[in-house]
Amino acid sequence: MQRTYISGISERKDGDEVTLxxxxxxxxxxxxxxxxxxxxxxxxxQITIKPExxxxxxxITSVNRESVVSVRGNVSFNSGAKAGVEITARDVKILNTxxxxxxxxxxxxxxxxxxxxxxxxxxDLREPFHNLIFRIESSLxxxxxxxxxxHDFQEVHTPKIVASATEGGANLFQVRYFEREVFLxxxxxxxxxxxxxxxxxRVFEVGxxxxxxxxxxxxxxNEFTSIDIEMSFCDHNEVMKVLEESVNSGLKxxxxxxxxxxxxxxxxxxxxKLPFPRVTYxxxxxxxxxxxxxxxxxxxxxxxxxxxIGRHFPGFYFITEWPSEVRAFYTMPKPEDPEVTNSFDLxxxxxxxxxxxxxxxxxxxxxxxxxxxxLNPEDFNFHLNAFRYGMPPHAxxxxxxxxxxxxxxxxPNIREVSLFPRDRTRVVP
RNA sequence: GCCCCGAUAGUGUAGCGGCCUAUCAUACGAGCCUGUCGAGCUCGUGACACGGGUCCAAAUCCCGUUCGGGGCGCCA
Numbered sequence: 220m221q222r223t224y225i226s227g228i229s230e231r232k233d234g235d236e237v238t239l240x241x242x243x244x245x246x247x248x249x250x251x252x253x254x255x256x257x258x259x260x261x262x263x264x265q266i267t268i269k270p271e272x273x274x275x276x277x278x279i280t281s282v283n284r285e286s287v288v289s290v291r292g293n294v295s296f297n298s299g300a301k302a303g304v305e306i307t308a309r310d311v312k313i314l315n316t317x318x319x320x321x322x323x324x325x326x327x328x329x330x331x332x333x334x335x336x337x338x339x340x341x342x343d344l345r346e347p348f349h350n351l352i353f354r355i356e357s358s359l360x361x362x363x364x365x366x367x368x369x370h371d372f373q374e375v376h377t378p379k380i381v382a383s384a385t386e387g388g389a390n391l392f393q394v395r396y397f398e399r400e401v402f403l404x405x406x407x408x409x410x411x412x413x414x415x416x417x418x419x420x421r422v423f424e425v426g427x428x429x430x431x432x433x434x435x436x437x438x439x440x441n442e443f444t445s446i447d448i449e450m451s452f453c454d455h456n457e458v459m460k461v462l463e464e465s466v467n468s469g470l471k472x473x474x475x476x477x478x479x480x481x482x483x484x485x486x487x488x489x490x491x492k493l494p495f496p497r498v499t500y501x502x503x504x505x506x507x508x509x510x511x512x513x514x515x516x517x518x519x520x521x522x523x524x525x526x527x528i529g530r531h532f533p534g535f536y537f538i539t540e541w542p543s544e545v546r547a548f549y550t551m552p553k554p555e556d557p558e559v560t561n562s563f564d565l566x567x568x569x570x571x572x573x574x575x576x577x578x579x580x581x582x583x584x585x586x587x588x589x590x591x592x593x594l595n596p597e598d599f600n601f602h603l604n605a606f607r608y609g610m611p612p613h614a615x616x617x618x619x620x621x622x623x624x625x626x627x628x629x630x631p632n633i634r635e636v637s638l639f640p641r642d643r644t645r646v647v648p
Numbered sequence: 649g650c651c652c653c654g655a656u657a658g659u660g661u662a663g664c665g666g667c668c669u670a671u672c673a674u675a676c677g678a679g680c681c682u683g684u685c686g687a688g689c690u691c692g693u694g695a696c697a698c699g700g701g702u703c704c705a706a707a708u709c710c711c712g713u714u715c716g717g718g719g720c721g722c723c724a
Contacts, residue, residue, distance in 0.1 A: 247684050254684055265685065284675095301685055320658040320675050327674050328686065329660045334716060390723085406724065432723050433649065439723075522720080547724050562724095574724045617724070644716085 226261035228304055231294045237306065239264070239290045240314075242345065243282060244326055253280040257290060257306075260350065265305040266290050267298065273308050285317035285325075285342070333634065340639060340648055352636060355477050356624040360425065362472025363446060366465040372421040372448060377410035379403055379427060383598055390431035392441075403429035406617060409602045411449035412549070412578060415613040416605040423448040425620070435643050437632040438570065440621060442641040449615035455551075455561040455577040458614040459537060462565060462573060463495045466535065466623070473627065485629040489534075496536040500559065503528050503538055516558075517544045522569070529569035539563045548588040551577040551614075565618065567626045575616025582606035 223237040231237060241259035253276075255266040270276040282288070292308040322339045323331040325346050336343040344350050367374070380396060381404045391402040407424050414422050428445040450458055470490050473481060481488060498506075503524075507514045510527055514520065520528065528538070540559040543552055550560045562576035579585045582603055589596045596603065621636040634640040639648055 245685085247687065249682060249684060249687095250680095252683070256685080267683080299683060305685095322658065324659045324674070327659075329674060331659060332716085335659075408724075430723065434720095434722060435717090436719080519723090545724095550724085564724095576724085 224261040225257070225259050225264045228264055228294055228306070233294060233296045235294045236291065236309075237294060239266075239292075239306065241288070241290075243284055243286045243288055243317075245284065246280060246282070248280050255280075255288075255290075255308075255311075257288070258345070265300050265302060266292065266308050266311070267295075267300075267305050268308045268311065273311055275311070279311045279313065282313055283317045283319040285321060285345070286313060287315040287317075288313055333632065337634070337640065337645065338648075344638070349635075351477070351480060352624070352628060352630070353638065355473055355481065355628065356620065356636060358473045358476045359469040359624060359627065360446070360620060362469035363465045364425070365472065366468035367423045367448070370421070370461065372423045372450075373419055375411070375414060375419070375422045375424050376426060377404075377407040377414075377424060379429070382601075392429050392431045405430055406445060407447050408547075408549070408617070409599075411447055411615060412610075412613065413602065413605040415449055415451045416608070416610045418451075420451045421448070422450075428617075433643055437634075438622065438625075440633055440637055440640055440642060443622075443633075443637070444620040445617050446620055447615065447617045449613055451611040451613045453577075453612070453614050455539075455563060455575065455614050458575055458577075458616055459497075459539075459563055459565075460494070462575065462616055462618070463493055463535070466565075466618075467491070467493065469623070470627070481627070485627065487629070488627060491534050495534075495565070496532055497539055497563075498528075498532065498536060499540040500538055500542065501540065506531060517542045519545050525566070525571070526569040529566065532566070533568060535565060535567050535572075537563045537565055546576065548592040548594060549576075549578045549585065550588075551579050561614075563616075565616075570622065570626055572622050572626065573616050573618040575614070577612070577614040580606065580610045580612045582610070 221238065223231070223239055225239060225241065228237065239257060239259065241257045243255055244258045244263060245256040247254040252267060252269045255268060256263050257266050268276065268279060273279065289312045290306060290308055291310040292306040294304065295307050296304050298305045298307075321342065323335045323342060325342060344353070364374070380394070381402050383402065391405055393400050393402055406428050407426065411422055411424060424445075424447045426445060427442055429442050431441065432439065448458065448461060450461065467490055474490065501516070503520065504514045504516060507524055507527060512524060512527060514524055539562065540553060540556075541562045541564070542558060543550065543560050546560050546562050550562050553559050553561050560576060562574070564571055565573035565575075579588060585603065585606060586596045589599060621633050624636045625633050628636075630636060634642065
């Protein structure tokens with residue numbers, strides 16, 4: 220007995236016997252026969268059940284919606300079913316029943332609140348679109364991973380449990396670690412740099428990052444998936460190239476697999492020609508001032524300002540050469556203009572996707588930058604040690620997988636792209 | 649952290665001082681009908697977040713609490 224997926228039925232011949240597994244999405248009970256709409260992760264199909272063909276007819280046709288069943292039956296292409304095909308059941312087994320009523324509306328033409336959906340996330344994910352989001356995310360990541368492997372990047376896994384609140388900036392979650400207090404890492408940054416000192420040359424990591432920020436917005440999560448790379452003997456320009464190429468590789472994979480669906484969800488999305496436009500931070504300030512909006516050098520752009528800038532650059536573009544005030548201590552100053560850095564953000568319209576930069580590789584300069592940022596170099600000894608015995612010049616970036624997927628599908632809330640989102644208040648389920 | 653907004657059946661909503669023993673849809677239950685396919689029809693089930701106050705009268709107005717949504721700030 221071999222399982223057939225619902226999407227595979229169309230390849231069968233009329234009369235073929237198939238065995239399907241799935242959920243009962245709908246039951247229509249008539250006098251002389253009944254119909255079940257059966258769903259698996261590949262689609263839905265109508266099952267025709269006649270009392271004379273199956274045993275346990277009454278029990279089968281009175282099962283609650285969303286119960287799990289197996290169906291053995293024959294493919295029928297000439298049945299009058301609107302979909303053009305249906306299955307004439309020979310044997311239906313109830314594998315597990317579902318309670319009723321359901322705690323949220325999935326197939327009733329009613330849009331439940333996101334809150335209700337998240338409280339019942341496993342049920343919510345049965346809804347084909349919600350499910351599709353994650354298959355697309357998986358393809359996207361696969362496309363990026365493929366690019367990394369093809370370009371000689373080694374996938375690594377750095378610790379998420381770390382000893383000290385090191386990097387300044389974002390707040391860390393404190394957790395108990397036996398008799399000590401430790402932290403959940405906010406980024407693999409320091410570790411992937413240390414791997415440059417170990418001669419790994421090109422690494423990438425896909426893993427969770429934790430931010431104890433009390434933000435309450437549609438684009439922030441307190442736990443998200445970070446795609447990180449670090450690369451030796453290169454500057455920011457080379458990793459920007461890696462970034463745009465890998466993003467395109469991810470998009471290509473998505474279009475190959477889910478092109479039809481994605482074009483429906485977000486018709487504006489396309490694989491953009493390389494290179495993506497580059498605009499410097501200073502140019503952005505000028506651009507804003509031309510529009511009559513004051514922007515002070517040394518400040519980050521506000522959402523409002525990013526909206527204005529984004530209007531000039533539909534799609535992907537880089538904002539480069541950020542002032543050192545708004546960049547982390549490890550960011551390399553631009554040699555011929557040290558007020559700014561060899562850094563960049565990848566943007567999509569008004570939305571920020573990535574931060575990256577060439578890093579400081581000289582331990583003396585790194586120490587100096589730590590002090591300038593008000594941090595204590597002592598706390599960074601584990602990191603600085605890696606720089607004392609021959610650290611190559613290097614650069615890298617980090618991109619949020621959820622942000623990227625959200626932009627791709629033009630979704631209004633990043634939580635849609637997280638299976639079980641962690642935000643300011645939600646830690647369950 | 650600041651500002652604004654909200655909470656009515658399982659789900660999603662209408663109502664915004666008396667016409668509310670609260671609308672509609674969907675769900676759920678009973679039945680009728682029909683190769684159905686967003687099925688149709690009939691009947692039924694089911695709710696004003698919590699606590700206080702104002703008022704002759706509160707789902708409706710006020711205060712507090714809890715929970716939620718959005719914006720900003722913060723945020724590699």
